[in-house]
Amino acid sequence: MATQARPGTLRDRLDRIVLYQVYPQSFADADGDGMGDLDGLAARLDHLSWLGVDAVWINPCFVSPMRDAGYDVADFLHIDPRYGGDAAWDRLVAEADARGIAVLLDLVAGHTSDEHDWFRSSADDPADDRYVWSPVAAPGFVPGTGARGQFYKPNFFDFQPGLNFGYARSDPNEPWRQPVDADGPRRNRDALVEIIGHWYDRGAQGFRVDMAASLVKDDPGHVETGRLWADVRARLDARHPGNILISEWGDPARAVPAGFDVDFFLQFGGDDDGAPLKSLWNNGAGTVHEAWEPRVAWADASGEGDAGTFVAAWESVRDAIAAAGSSGIPGLPTANHDFTRLVAGDRTADQVRSALLLALTWPALPSIYYGDEIGMRYVPGLASHEGSSLGPTYERAGSRTPMAWGELPASAAVAHESRYLPQDPDPLRPTVADQLADGDSLLRFVRAAVALRRSDDRLAARAPVEVQSTGAPFVFRRGSLLVALNPSGEPRDVAIDGDALILLGHRARVDAGVLRLDPFGCAVVDLAPVDDGAETTSDPDSTARDSTERNSA
Structure with a gap:
């Protein structure tokens, strides 16, 4: 584990x-x-x-x-x-x-199932307003089967009666509308x-x-x-x-x-x-x-x-x-x-x-x-x-x-x-x-x-984003990270200024100031890498193979 x-x-x-x-x-x-x-x-x-x-x-x-x-x-x-x-x-x-x-x-x-105890009780009790009932047939209502003998309003399928949370607006022609x-x-x-x-x-x-x-x-x-x-x-x-x-x-x-x-x-x-x-x-x-x-x-x-x-x-x-x-x-x-x-x-x-x-x-x-x-x-x-x-x-x-x-x-x-x-x-x-x-x-x-x-x-949901292009490739910055995504079946290039290290990539490489994306290639590139001797890699798991693998599934 x-x-x-x-x-x-x-x-x-x-x-x-x-x-x-x-x-x-x-x-x-x-x-x-x-x-x-x-x-x-x-x-x-x-x-x-x-x-x-x-x-x-x-x-x-x-x-x-x-x-x-x-x-x-x-x-x-x-x-x-x-x-x-x-x-x-x-x-x-x-x-x-x-x-x-x-x-x-x-x-x-x-809503609930029409087999829920709440609905069964409401279908038999005219005073129970847990669901929306009409004494007469009305658009969007279906007939109930209980002693109440009325029609209920479903919320999705007919067997899913809608719970009554009220109506935002009243209508004198629809007396079943209760306030919230x-x-x-x-x-x-x-x-x-x-x-x-x-x-x-x-x-x-x-x-x-x-x-x-x-x-x-x-x-x-x-x-x-x-x-x-x-x-x-x-x-x-x-x-x-x-x-x-x-x-x-x-x-x-x-x-x-x-x-x-x-x-x-x-x-x-x-x-x-x-x-x-x-x-x-x-x-x-x-x-x-x-x-x-x-x-x-x-x-x-x-x-x-x-x-x-x-x-x-x-x-x-x-x-x-x-x-x-x-x-x-x-x-x-x-x-x-x-x-x-x-x-x-x-x-x-x-x-x-x-x-x-x-x-x-x-x-x-x-x-x-x-x-x-x-x-x-x-x-x-x-x-x-x-x-x-x-x-x-x-x-x-x-x-x-x-x-x-x-x-x-x-x-x-x-x-x-x-x-x-x-x-x-x-x-x-x-x-x-x-x-x-x-x-x-x-x-x-x-x-x-x-x-x-x-x-x-830099990839947190509240961290900033700056979009550079929205087609193929879709390119955006997350701080000093650059994300480049090529969903297309054709190669695409993205110009990069300065140093760059691919943190995660697939069919991607940096070549003389250009990020080259092969068909269906993508990469997350650090534009401000720390020089620790690390090599650029497009192998997403080259350092992640550890002892957890034997228990990974």
């Missing part, structure tokens, strides 16, 4: 941490039943420790009928038996604490604090909040929703001041001033409906998400894309957060369970080092989706599973396939590959085992990038 000291709370270290997202049913299976579980994750924590991440975010693992893969919660206070129950949670926290890795849970704040300070909305707000506090008391150090912007209805500018989260955050901080809240809002300029420590740029959200992230990755455009119109993305091998849209959005977010006096930061994910991986469509694992290095060197909180560190691909053509399909061309199952561990050494902790979904059928699919044995692998490159991110103050 590679224990790593990480002093201070997560909030203290917010601008330095690296987050890793785990889809628990797909990550690792400890008991061999084919379903990934929390003991499987615990058995693979040495991989995360070796990789160097500070925190792991787990998709919902609470008691659920799993019609939406756990986002339909039937009991917020217990771990589902398929993941090992509450005892498995305690074991996971103990193992993670021993490695200095924080565990974050995923809170579905805006009515009894039902206040009761639900209190429940959020109780649920999060319960898991904080049991060892969680933060939450990612699903659909965080969806709580208060008809809320222009999400003003009342922002006030709600500011209240929740203040009450939680009174007991757990060092823990963090990350939102799935997709609009950091609004979410972070509302009280979240981090909000991700996402494939949706904001005034431009996710355009910043789409302009970077646009993974598999036109194949899995009808809303992602075909476009040339910065990460495309054509070299015709441009990161200017993303940079402009990030600058706007930075200014909005500063104006609000917030200490929070935006987040930049490599992918997640809701949109396609970096390796998708025609894009290969050989092409994505620049994208991964961007996520790990840009001034934001980086989130690595499980398997992206080895270049797992979005697998097309899978059947819908546990609510993964959101439309005829929006299938999420391909982003949720089992983590590809491969044949790991006997010294590794015992855990099986999940069979929750079919494994990538490509016989050349990447595995952790294969890449551990390859000194030039993507896995070792990502490990070196994580180490650099965590060790160099």
Whole structure:
């Protein structure tokens, strides 16, 4: 086990941490039943420790009928038996604490399963205003099945009734609209604090909040929703001041001033409906998400894309957060369970080092989706599973396939590959085992990038950035560091003044005042190196092979 000291709370270290997202049913299976579980994750924590991440975010693992893969919660206070129950949670926290890795849970704040006891009680009691009910059929409402005989408002799928947090505006034609300070909305707000506090008391150090912007209805500018989260955050901080809240809002300029420590740029959200992230990755455009119109993305091998849209959005977010006096930061994910991986469509694992290095060197909180560190691909053509399909061309199952561990050494902790979904059928699919044995692998490159991110103050999320170009190559300065990223299939040159040392590079070299990037090359260059006799190297792991390798997975 590679224990790593990480002093201070997560909030203290917010601008330095690296987050890793785990889809628990797909990550690792400890008991061999084919379903990934929390003991499987615990058995693979040495991989995360070796990789160097500070925190792991787990998709919902609470008691659920799993019609939406756990986002339909039937009991917020217990771990589902398929993941090992509450005892498995305690074991996971103990193992993670021993490695200095924080565990974050995923809170579905805006709705429950229709099998939750709250909903069953409300469906039978006309006085229960925990959910939004209408006595008559109304647009967006579906019929309930209880003795109440009314219609309820779902928050996502029809089997996910929306919790009542009130409406920002009243309407005499819609008498079900309660104000945000009515009894039902206040009761639900209190429940959020109780649920999060319960898991904080049991060892969680933060939450990612699903659909965080969806709580208060008809809320222009999400003003009342922002006030709600500011209240929740203040009450939680009174007991757990060092823990963090990350939102799935997709609009950091609004979410972070509302009280979240981090909000991700996402494939949706904001005034431009996710355009910043789409302009970077646009993974598999036109194949899995009808809303992602075909476009040339910065990460495309054509070299015709441009990161200017993303940079402009990030600058706007930075200014909005500063104006609000917030200490929070935006987040930049490599992918997640809701949109396609970096390796998708025609894009290969050989092409994505620049994208991964961007996520790990840009001034934001980086989130690595499980398997992206080895270049797992979005697998097309899978059947819908546990609510993964959101439309005829929006299938999420391909982003949720089992983590590809491969044949790991006997010294590794015992855990099986999940069979929750079919494994990538490509016989050349990447595995952790294969890449551990390859000194030039993507896995070792990502490990070196994580180490650099965590060790160099110039790469902190709140440290300055100066953008020099946004195409291919994308070049920016982080203090005296220069980051140059060439996602294209053509070589690119970057002029460099003075001395330069490549701290981390791939297919990159310095030649007579020029940084030469081969196709898909990238580098982090120190423009003010200390003369200690070190040689320029493009081997990202040449000094990182140590005794932790034998326990790395």
